[in-house]
Amino acid sequence: xxxxxxxxxxxxxxxxxxxxxxxxxxxxxxxxxxxxxxxxxxxxxxxxxxxxxxxxxxxxxxxxxxxxxxxxxxxxxxxxxxxxxxxxxxxxxxxxxxxxxxxxxxxxxxxxxxxxxxxxxxxxxxxxxxxxxxxxxxxxxxxxxxxxxxxxxxxxxxxxxxxxxxxxxxxxxxxxxxxxxxxxxxxxxxxxxxxxxxxxxxxxxxxxxxxxxxxxxxxxxxxxxxxxxxxxxxxxxxxxxxxxxxxxxxxxxxxxxxxxxxxxxxxxxxxxxxxxxxxxxxxxxxxxxxxxxxxxxxxxxxxxxxxxxxxxxxxxxxxxxxxxxxxxxxxxxxxxxxxxxxxxx
Amino acid sequence: xxxxxxxxxxxxxxxxxxxxxxxxxxxxxxxxxxxxxxxxxxxxxxxxxxxxxxxxxxxxxxxxxxxxxxxxxxxxxxxxxxxxxxxxxxxxxxxxxxxxxxxxxxxxxxxxxxxxxxxxxxxxxxxxxxxxxxxxxxxxxxxxxxxxxxxxxxxxxxxxxxxxxxxxxxxxxxxxxxxxxxxxxxxxxxxxxxxxxxxxxxxxxxxxxxxxxxxxxxxxxxxxxxxxxxxxxxxxxxxxxxxxxxxxxxxxxxxxxxxxxxxxxxxxxxxxxxxxxxxxxxxxxxxxxxxxxxxxxxxxxxxxxxxxxxxxxxxxxxxxxxxxxxxxxxxxxxxxxxxxxxxxx
DNA sequence: CTGTTAGCGCATTCAC
DNA sequence: GTGAATGCGCTAACAG
Numbered sequence: 001x002x003x004x005x006x007x008x009x010x011x012x013x014x015x016x017x018x019x020x021x022x023x024x025x026x027x028x029x030x031x032x033x034x035x036x037x038x039x040x041x042x043x044x045x046x047x048x049x050x051x052x053x054x055x056x057x058x059x060x061x062x063x064x065x066x067x068x069x070x071x072x073x074x075x076x077x078x079x080x081x082x083x084x085x086x087x088x089x090x091x092x093x094x095x096x097x098x099x100x101x102x103x104x105x106x107x108x109x110x111x112x113x114x115x116x117x118x119x120x121x122x123x124x125x126x127x128x129x130x131x132x133x134x135x136x137x138x139x140x141x142x143x144x145x146x147x148x149x150x151x152x153x154x155x156x157x158x159x160x161x162x163x164x165x166x167x168x169x170x171x172x173x174x175x176x177x178x179x180x181x182x183x184x185x186x187x188x189x190x191x192x193x194x195x196x197x198x199x200x201x202x203x204x205x206x207x208x209x210x211x212x213x214x215x216x217x218x219x220x221x222x223x224x225x226x227x228x229x230x231x232x233x234x235x236x237x238x239x240x241x242x243x244x245x246x247x248x249x250x251x252x253x254x255x256x257x258x259x260x261x262x263x264x265x266x267x268x269x270x271x272x273x274x275x276x277x278x279x280x281x282x283x284x285x286x287x288x289x290x291x292x293x294x295x296x297x298x299x300x301x302x303x304x305x306x307x308x309x310x311x312x313x314x315x316x317x318x319x320x321x322x323x324x325x326x327x328x329x330x331x332x333x334x335x336x337x338x339x340x341x342x343x344x345x
Numbered sequence: 346x347x348x349x350x351x352x353x354x355x356x357x358x359x360x361x362x363x364x365x366x367x368x369x370x371x372x373x374x375x376x377x378x379x380x381x382x383x384x385x386x387x388x389x390x391x392x393x394x395x396x397x398x399x400x401x402x403x404x405x406x407x408x409x410x411x412x413x414x415x416x417x418x419x420x421x422x423x424x425x426x427x428x429x430x431x432x433x434x435x436x437x438x439x440x441x442x443x444x445x446x447x448x449x450x451x452x453x454x455x456x457x458x459x460x461x462x463x464x465x466x467x468x469x470x471x472x473x474x475x476x477x478x479x480x481x482x483x484x485x486x487x488x489x490x491x492x493x494x495x496x497x498x499x500x501x502x503x504x505x506x507x508x509x510x511x512x513x514x515x516x517x518x519x520x521x522x523x524x525x526x527x528x529x530x531x532x533x534x535x536x537x538x539x540x541x542x543x544x545x546x547x548x549x550x551x552x553x554x555x556x557x558x559x560x561x562x563x564x565x566x567x568x569x570x571x572x573x574x575x576x577x578x579x580x581x582x583x584x585x586x587x588x589x590x591x592x593x594x595x596x597x598x599x600x601x602x603x604x605x606x607x608x609x610x611x612x613x614x615x616x617x618x619x620x621x622x623x624x625x626x627x628x629x630x631x632x633x634x635x636x637x638x639x640x641x642x643x644x645x646x647x648x649x650x651x652x653x654x655x656x657x658x659x660x661x662x663x664x665x666x667x668x669x670x671x672x673x674x675x676x677x678x679x680x681x682x683x684x685x686x687x688x689x690x
Numbered sequence: 691c692t693g694t695t696a697g698c699g700c701a702t703t704c705a706c
Numbered sequence: 707g708t709g710a711a712t713g714c715g716c717t718a719a720c721a722g
Contacts (some may be wrong), residue, residue, distance in 0.1 A: 003485075005699060016709040020703055030707055033559045048459045053401040054699035062398065071427055072442075073635070075445055078423030082574060086409050097417075097442050099430050112441065140348075173426055229427060230635055232546065250710050264639055271641055290418070290575055296616055344498050350715060361693045366717055399715035402698050559704050694721075699714105706709075 004046040015040035022051060038043050046225040056118050058132060065317055066114035067097040068107065069125040074231035075261070075289045080125055080146070083310035091318045099125045101229065110134050115140055121317030124148070139221070142317045146309065160326045161313045165195055166202030168302040168331040170255045172284045173206035173214070175300070175333055180341045181282065183213040185245050185252035187262060189237060198257060199286070203256065213250040215242060234258070238265020242273055245281070253342035260285035260292040261299055262274060266336070267295060279338035288334055298336035305329050349391040358387035360662055362602070369395055401463050411459035412442040413452065413469040419576035420634045421605070425470055425491070437665045438465070444572065445471045453478050460485055465470060466662030469493070470584045479503060487662045489652065494539040505671045511547030513647040513676040517601045517629045518551035520645070520678055526627065527559040530590050532607060534566050534582060541603060542632070548601065558595040562586060562598035579603070583610020587618055589624070598687035605630035605637040605646055612640060612683070621677050623685035625639035630668045632681055643681035650674050 006024075010017040015035060022031065023039045040266055042048070048259040052212070068082050069077035087096045096114060107126055111133065114122055121142035125132065137143050138157035145160045171184065176184050186203045188196055200216065207214030217239045227233060228280040233238055238257060245255050257263035263285030277283050285292055288303035309329050314321055351369075355362040360380060367376065368384045372465035387393070390555060401407045412429050414422035430440045439458060446451040453469055458479065461469055469479065482488050483502035490505045493572055514531065521529050533541055545561065552559030564582045583602060589599050590611070602608035608630030622628050622642055630637055633648035654674050661670070677680045 003699095006701095007699085010709095011682055017699095018701075018703095018710085019708060022708090025701080027715085051402070052461045052698050053398045053407065053463055054714090055701075056398040057699080057716090058701050060714075065406075072417060072430070073427040075423065075635075078420065078426075079418040079575075081423075081442075083442055085417070086574070087445075094441070094443075094462075096439070098439075101431075112394055116397045117439075118396075118398055143557040163505070173428055201426055212713075230424075232635060235431055235453070235635075235639055262595070266541075268639060268641060280552050289575060290420075290580075293581055294613060294636075296613060327437040348715095351717095352715080362716080363694080364692060367692090370717080377691070380692085396715050399698090400717075402700090402715080403717045405698075466713090692722085693721090695719085701712105701714095703712085703720100704710090706707100 001338070002069050002141065003051070006048070006050065007041065007051040008046055009042045009048050012071050013038040015039065033126060036344060041261075047208045048267075052290040060118065061120055062118040063092060064094045064096050064117065064119045066101055066111075066119040067095050068114075068122065068126045069097065070102050070126050071099045071229055071231045072097065073099075073229055075127055075291065076259070076287055077231075079289065079306055080310065084123060084314060086307070087310045087314040088318070089131045091314065093314075093318060102126070102339060105287070109167045111137060114157055123313045123317070131158065142320060144313045146303070146313055149198065158315050162195070163304045163309070163327045163331050165198035166205070168286050169199045169202035169256060170179055170206035171212060171302060171331060171333050172286070173203060175214075175335070176254045176256070176282060176284065176339065177206075177210040177212060179254075179339060181212070181252075183215070183250045183252045183254075183256045184341070185215045185217050185248055186249075186258075187217045187219060187238070187241050187245060187255055187266060188258040190280070191218075213252070215238065215248045215252055217248060217255075220242070232261070234261040234265050235265040238262040238267075239269040239272075242266050242269025242275075246273070254339070255281060255283050257283065258288040260299060261288045263299055263301070263338075264291065264295055267299070274287055274295065280343060282339040282342070284339055286331070288332075292334075293336065295338075297338050300336045300339040301334050302331040303329045303330060303334050349393045349496060351367060351393075351395065353439065354384065354387045354393050355392055356663060357391065358383040360384060362533045362603055376471075380400040382671075387509075391529070399545060404465065405538060406465055406514075407463040408437060409439045409441050409462065409464045411456075411462070411464040411466065411467040412440050413445055413459075413471045414456060415447050415471050416444045416576045417442065417575055418444075420636065421604070421632055422470055423650055424634065424656065428652045429468060429659060431661040432655045433663070435564050436659065438659075447471070452653045456470065459642070466555065466644070467644045467660070468658045471665075474598075483662075487665060489658045489661050490657055492649070494543065497603055502565055504661050506654050506661070507540070507673055508515060508654070508676050509651045509673045510543035510552070511533060513631050514547035514678060515551035515648060517631075518548060520680070521599045521601070521627060521629065521655065522555040522557060524684060525600040526557070526686070528560070528595045529535075529593075530560045530562050530593055530600045531603075532562045532564060532583070532586050532590060532611060533603040534564055534579070536563075544603060558597070560593045560595045562589055562593060562600075564589070579606040580603065580610040583607040583612075584617075587611050587614025589616070591620075597685065600628050602628065602630045605632045605634045608646070608683075609636065609646055612644070622683050627684040627687070629684055630684055631676070637679075638681065640683075642683050643685040646679050647676040648679050674682060
């Protein structure tokens with residue numbers, strides 16, 4: 001009634017367990033084809049599956065990578081998890097995904113669990129206040145920080161995979177400038193992460209280069225109710241930011257949101273105010289989550305090449321030799337209908 | 346350099362490995378407090394973590410449950426995964442989530458992998474064409490089908506957890522009828538699943554009971570490009586269905602979509618046609634995914650109590666005695682702004 | 691109350 | 707080419 005074991009297979013095939021093991025691990029070097037067929041047959045007949053725990057105990061590693069995200073309910077991270085899973089599948093590797101719910105204690109606990117499970121490496125898309133414990137993990141397995149740049153060079157063993165955040169906002173500015181906008185706002189929560197700081201930097205540089213006005217609208221997260229599960233604060237913040245964008249001293253005719261979630265919020269907030277996009281204000285997001293395209297109007301945005309990034313992250317762990325430690329990916333401008341020429345005064 | 350083992354802890358604490366093991370498994374029944382403190386101390390000092398693989402090999406079970414979903418990129422399943430994770434965490438249990446990408450072969454393979462990992466049970470939200478292999482798994486561990494009713498009584502060992510689908514559409518009809526609608530459409534892909542059949546049945550019964558016209562608009566999935574990853578066909582189908590709803594013989598003044606994703610598609614399609622919601626047509630979805638509320642106008646919908654359902658599913662696996670095998674959950678009507686009185690003729 | 695012992699299922703030397 | 711022996715780290719009897 002219990003699961004068949006390797007011994008059972010061996011007995012049925014009339015060989016020894018080690019031969020079955022060899023077969024299982026593709027070492028047919030000098031194994032009679034007939035023996036192979038016998039083993040093959042026995043395995044199928046018994047419905048045998050090797051016991052992962054035992055194999056792992058013996059070899060020391062599981063064919064798993066760990067993934068940490070703030071919450072799978074967040075559209076972006078759901079898509080990321082999906083991409084990582086697809087990438088890992090190419091290496092016949094599984095993914096253990098955990099939501100941290102942005103709880104540092106849980107984050108640490110979950111990391112430790114991942115290690116205890118013998119994962120080959122950890123990919124984290126969860127924003128960490130302290131990268132200390134992350135860095136501590138690097139002595140045990142590769143750690144790749146996804147879409148997070150490390151805050152200093154002391155943690156150089158953490159591999160980072162990220163879009164070029166500065167380029168993203170710069171491209172947004174350029175797109176808007178080419179449309180004729182002369183005053184643009186960047187709407188963002190407080191720049192606690194390097195990520196956001198990069199986007200702000202890209203924005204300011206591009207705006208200066210284009211010789212136009214750039215306004216930073218910083219929305220405080222306390223404006224919105226905390227929602228660790230759904231991860232929807234940015235949407236709420238966007239809604240509440242609409243008014244502030246319009247009231248900004250430089251009278252912006254276009255707004256760049258720190259991401260699509262916030263852009264969608266801004267869009268809704270603007271409509272409540274009776275304004276139209278893009279007629280009254282052009283709007284552009286970052287990420288290209290699915291609902292950016294399903295929004296009304298469809299959102300112009302800077303797409304993160306998630307699948308390529310996930311592939312790279314998995315590769316760093318499963319085939320470490322093949323690529324540089326850190327990698328920056330170019331965002332792609334997806335022009336839809338939320339951006340247009342500024343209203344004529 | 347390698348991980349500390351239970352033996353190391355034992356040595357440092359000056360006790361035997363079994364005492365450490367007892368301590369680890371909360372069997373302090375008759376253990377000197379002093380010994381406990383010593384062990385505790387040694388564990389901390391060494392940074393010891395028990396090796397899961399070894400424990401699992403010994404005990405035969407891992408503290409993991411498996412979760413199968415079509416794709417985590419799909420908003421609904423991302424939220425589900427999140428809810429299952431939260432539910433399992435209450436039992437100090439981890440979740441191994443796999444996307445099947447609606448590929449039956451992968452689905453089977455992934456199930457087998459899950460078994461090989463020694464999961465305590467499997468929760469599947471992946472729509473299965475054949476429940477055969479699912480039923481086969483029930484001999485090895487509990488299997489709960491999430492939001493899927495089994496197709497016949499031959500698989501009675503599969504536990505099902507689902508919303509009351511018939512009630513959902515019936516409630517939608519009642520809500521619409523109370524608003525004054527006399528002709529309502531139900532928009533759905535072909536009713537291949539019991540799930541959809543239930544929704545159709547609920548719709549037809551409610552419509553008959555209310556003495557109003559009910560029209561079934563069946564949108565073929567071939568109308569939309571396949572997209573196994575993003576799982577966005579329903580959205581596309583909704584877009585393309587807008588026209589057909591309007592053209593329906595009974596001239597419906599309201600439409601019920603099989604779920605929110607499709608409702609959002611219908612909303613976009615309708616706008617392209619120059620129609621307004623709810624002025625020209627009332628629209629109602631099912632699920633209450635986040636973007637139902639972030640849509641313009643905010644979508645009236647029937648919420649699935651995902652967290653409660655996830656809790657129930659996990660409970661069936663981790664604390665089997667505590668509840669009946671199958672359970673039906675009542676949907677909750679969330680009235681927002683996409684439904685209103687029908688236009689006056 | 692604590693230590694000793696014997697595997698869990700498999701992969702890996704080694705002899706044969 | 708293949709089989710027997712050993713141990714991965716831990717738990718569960720049982721002995722002390």
